[in-house]
Amino acid sequence: MSHQGTQVEIPDEAPPRTPSGRRTGVGDTSHARSWSRGFFVKLAVVAIADAVSVYGILTAVAVQSWGVAAFLLVALVAITWVYFSRRGLPAKYLLPGLLFLLVYQLFVMGYTAYVAFTNYGDGHNSTKSDAVAQILVQNEKRVEGSATYPLTVVDKAGTVGFAVVVDGKAEVGSASQPLTAVDGATVDGGKVTAVPGWQVLDFASIAGRQDEIVNLRVPFSSNPDDGSLRTQDAQNGYLYRSALTYDAAADTMTDTSTGTVYRPDSRGSFVSPDGTALTPGWRVAVGFSNFTQMFTDSRLSGPFTQILVWTFVFAGLSVLTTFALGLFLAITFNDPRVRGRRIYRSLLILPYAFPAFLSALVWRGMLNQRFGYVNEVLLGGANVPWLTDGTLAKVSVLMVNLWLGFPYMFLVCTGALQSIPTDIIESARMDGASPFRIFRSMTLPLLMISVAPLLISSFAFNFNNFSLIYMLTGGGPSFTGTPVLIGHTDILISMVYAVAFGSGLKQYGLASAVSILIFIVVGAISWWGFRRTRTLEEL
Incomplete structure (x- = not known):
């Protein structure tokens, strides 16, 4: 309407207010929708990060890497809290860079400093127990006069194994599984011809995996002193035993053929009285010897x-x-x-x-x-x-x-x-x-x-x-x-x-x-x- 030539515009009806006093309208609906999309995107990203962290924690625990597991657990909790807490807003921008700094800078520097005081390298890569097991394996020799076992090469999910007849029973094993009796195996003329759950390899498959088969050793039992089953022609298996024996109580390695006793030294190796060292060794702390060696x-x-x-x-x-x-x-x-x-x-x-x-x-x-x-x-x-x-x-x-x-x-x-x-x-x-x-x-x-x-x-x-x-x-x-x-x-x-x-x-x-x-x-x-x-x- 107008009054004295002046036109007055009546504004449209204002949007209703919420109990808190804020107006509601189309703009607020759009903001809510965008906020919902952002929230679900953030939820998906954090869920992926947490899933990767959980997988890493389980893997670290399986290999007993407790430091890595603890770090991943702390990172998982930090990521979840920071990105879902209003108090953690400033940390949202600092946390990714901080995590990368810890992993790619501080951890690398700390691990390099740790390795500098050890003998880590070829021949000293792992623990003492691993070194003992490898020394026994590397010094295995065929037992003279031992029985010959007609052998069948089998495969299970890419893992090669041996199947033989021992005391009239079919047994099968692999590098990580000692020979174990199996039910339902087929035996013909003293040789295994079929094993449930395992595939018998034909001549072509054996020829294609020749090196893997020749280098394979299948333990006879869980006792290392019982030796292992090995083959050279994929037709017959023979009993092999190590020429060395390990005495855990005395912490010595003895050559059964010569009687030479090898004792551990400060450099992580078993050494004989004349200075001969068995390989491999194990990782030990050597102090400042790496630094002084250069001079x-x-x-x-x-x-x-x-x-x-x-x-x-x-x-x-x-x-x-x-x-x-x-x-x-x-x-x-x-x-x-x-x-x-x-x-x-x-x-x-x-x-x-x-x-x-x-x-x-x-x-x-x-x-x-x-x-x-x-x-x-x-x-x-x-x-x-x-x-x-x-x-x-x-x-x-x-x-x-x-x-x-x-x-x-x-x-x-x-x-x-x-x-x-x-x-x-x-x-x-x-x-x-x-x-x-x-x-x-x-x-x-x-x-x-x-x-x-x-x-x-x-x-x-x-x-x-x-x-x-x-x-x-x-x-x-x-x-x-x-x-x-x-x-x-x-x-x-x-x-x-x-x-x-x-x-x-x-x-x-x-x-x-x-x-x-x-x-x-x-x-x-x-x-x-x-x-x-x-x-x-x-x-």
Whole structure:
């Protein structure tokens, strides 16, 4: 309606209010629906996470890994409480990162530190009870004059077993199940022809699984002293017994044929009086022996010292050379008088655009002594051993790393130079300062404020630049007479790989000790470097 020419609009009827005073309407219904969808999505995700945790807990309990089981139980409770409690709202964003930090950082660091104080490695992988069982198995010999058992090879869900007739009864067993009498088996001419629940393998199947069948041992009973049933032709089985016996009370291993007694030592092995050790051994704590071995073992101390010094030299020169070249090019192409700066800058970052490991492989081919492009084309057929001579290999590593690293320093220095106020530089020029004086007293200190932390991180990266060493030289040329396969261009991190995986005999304890040393060195240098960079902030 209107009054004195003024039109008054009557608002629509307001939506009703709830008892709490809030209005209800279409918007609230939409919000409720979206809230319901979000709740059910969250419920599904948390349910999946809890199911995985429960599965992990059951698996950890089955293998008696109580620490893992406890961690998964705590994680399950934390996830469920945080994501269904209003009080846990801030923790919803912290919990995933915290769990990943615990699993992928703190646990790895703690486990590496633990392994560094053990003899964990080939020959010492498991517990003492496992080692005793393996020693008895490995020293089994056929019992002279024992009976021959006509044998049938059977299979059950991928598990191979043997079926034989013992004292007129059909018995079947596998590697994990001793021979046990079965009912309903068919016997023809003293040989089992059918076993309920088991499939008799034909000749073709036996031929395809020959190695598995020949290496299979089926215990005669739960008593290890009764020996096991083995075969060489999948037709006849023979009784095998170990030539060694284990006395649990005296904790000794005795050779029944010679009478030699083997006693456990502090290194986790059974050793005879003449020093002969039985394999495998078991994992034990060895204190600081892995750390002292690098300095006391005459076969290892010399090469280790060279590798330690070369690691510092490589990391330091890599940072120095890449920074010097990158800074020089950045200053050059930061000058407005240079034409086509954008094109040149684009070309200079090309080495940085390619994966470093592929570039290292390309350089490895180019530096080949006989067929490489450098020797054949650039040097006119020269025979320079770029990668096989110790000194030249180190020079080659530094050259290739300079090629790979200077574009990064070029980009960093270009950005830092462009952030320096131009009026300061112009004021210095007007005061008569020479270009070198301006660079030394003004440009470089201002540049280092932003670049110094990156130089420290670059040093840490090159200190652990495994991919370059592995792809370019493989650590070679190798040292002679060392117990592990290490070489002149190895750095500490590639030495860790060689000790743990590349030397045939895997020594995880020694490799972990070197890893701890790397962590201490890099951490100390980074701490010192960042403290030093604080003085630049006073500028």
